[in-house]
Amino acid sequence: MGEVDAAFVQAPEHRPKSSVIVAEGIPLIDLSPINYQIEDTIPVSSIQSLIKEIGSACKEWGFFQVINHKVPLAKREKIEEAARKFFALSLEEKLKVRRDAVNVLGYFEAEHTKNVRDWKEIYDFNVLQPTFIPSLVDSDDEQTVWFKWDNRWPHNPPEFKEACQEYAQEVEKLAYKLMELVALSLGLVPNRFRSYFTHNTSNIRLNHYPPCPYPHMALGLGRHKDTGVLTVLAQDEVGGLEVRRKSDGEWIRVKPIFNSFIINVGDMIQVWSNDAYESVEHRVVVNSEKDRFSIPFFLKPALYTDVMPLEELLDDKNPPKYRPVNWGKFRIARMRSNFVKSNVENLQISHFKFPSN
Ligand SMILES: O=C(O)CCC(=O)C(=O)O
Numbered sequence: 001m002g003e004v005d006a007a008f009v010q011a012p013e014h015r016p017k018s019s020v021i022v023a024e025g026i027p028l029i030d031l032s033p034i035n036y037q038i039e040d041t042i043p044v045s046s047i048q049s050l051i052k053e054i055g056s057a058c059k060e061w062g063f064f065q066v067i068n069h070k071v072p073l074a075k076r077e078k079i080e081e082a083a084r085k086f087f088a089l090s091l092e093e094k095l096k097v098r099r100d101a102v103n104v105l106g107y108f109e110a111e112h113t114k115n116v117r118d119w120k121e122i123y124d125f126n127v128l129q130p131t132f133i134p135s136l137v138d139s140d141d142e143q144t145v146w147f148k149w150d151n152r153w154p155h156n157p158p159e160f161k162e163a164c165q166e167y168a169q170e171v172e173k174l175a176y177k178l179m180e181l182v183a184l185s186l187g188l189v190p191n192r193f194r195s196y197f198t199h200n201t202s203n204i205r206l207n208h209y210p211p212c213p214y215p216h217m218a219l220g221l222g223r224h225k226d227t228g229v230l231t232v233l234a235q236d237e238v239g240g241l242e243v244r245r246k247s248d249g250e251w252i253r254v255k256p257i258f259n260s261f262i263i264n265v266g267d268m269i270q271v272w273s274n275d276a277y278e279s280v281e282h283r284v285v286v287n288s289e290k291d292r293f294s295i296p297f298f299l300k301p302a303l304y305t306d307v308m309p310l311e312e313l314l315d316d317k318n319p320p321k322y323r324p325v326n327w328g329k330f331r332i333a334r335m336r337s338n339f340v341k342s343n344v345e346n347l348q349i350s351h352f353k354f355p356s357n
């Protein structure tokens with residue numbers, strides 16, 4: 001303990017500050033006004049102010065926290081418990097379900113963000129199994145044939161798979177409900193986004209951030225934007241997630257609130273909304289005493305989806321700012337860069353932007 005491993009060390013400008021800003025954090029939104037039946041259409045008049053709140057949170061922060069979301073607490077506690085038990089297994093046990101260069105799901109302990117190693121271990125599974133991989137992703141680019149998405153379930157704890165699948169179902173419903181609200185807040189029909197998720201590539205990640213002997217030099221997860229559509233994150237009571245405030249670029253700590261979820265906009269909403277809602281940078285700070293666990297659900301479209309600014313939102317004054325982004329290609333390019341240290345910058349959504357005059 002105490003010896004610093006250079007692989008984890010952040011450049012000085014990216015290290016956490018000793019003073020933490022928590023005051024006036026991301027907006028807290030009460031979802032109780034929505035009638036929570038996934039197939040129901042929402043009576044828009046009764047939720048006008050909720051739609052407004054969602055719209056301003058997406059615009060001003062790209063992040064918000066929700067309560068009264070209807071995801072059963074027991075389901076959340078069950079997966080949290082299963083995650084703790086899984087990460088408590090010996091490394092040898094966990095390595096039995098380690099992801100590799102071909103099958104990219106499972107356990108992984110050596111993730112890098114922007115070429116610096118993260119102080120964490122993770123476990124990934126996809127919500128839809130089998131995951132639909134269209135031939136177009138394989139055909140015209142030799143870089144895309146190398147991967148497989150097969151969930152790898154550990155034998156221990158025995159309830160692990162069930163806990164994961166049950167939770168996935170519930171949190172997915174919440175994500176779709178939130179997408180209806182996002183659509184309404186942009187002036188679109190509520191189900192505007194729904195068809196993109198028929199063959200979705202959504203996944204859930206279990207994160208474990210162990211105590212770190214040099215928390216001022218390393219990060220649990222380096223600064224990044226989520227590439228997908230929308231993230232629904234369950235964080236435990238320890239805290240450590242920081243969001244880059246759009247107004248001044250300061251890192252703001254997100255205060256843990258019992259039984260709430262943190263929601264953030266991903267790169268694909270940024271493109272669909274033509275920058276009305278931006279995907280915002282965030283990172284995770286570690287500490288020297290406590291383990292921290294978090295569980296993000298990443299809502300992601302089908303691999304064949306070409307994401308582009310939505311026509312309904314465009315006019316002469318607001319021309320498209322992006323050329324189409326093929327989700328499969330974008331996703332695969334990003335996946336590759338997570339495995340290997342490389343000197344080239346990760347593919348970013350900004351690379352799809354038309355030059356502005
Ligand atoms: O652990 C957290 O609070 C955030 C995790 C996160 O941002 C991610 O996995 O993309």
Ligand SMILES: [Fe+2]
Binds near residue numbers: 224225226282
């Ligand atoms: Fe993230």
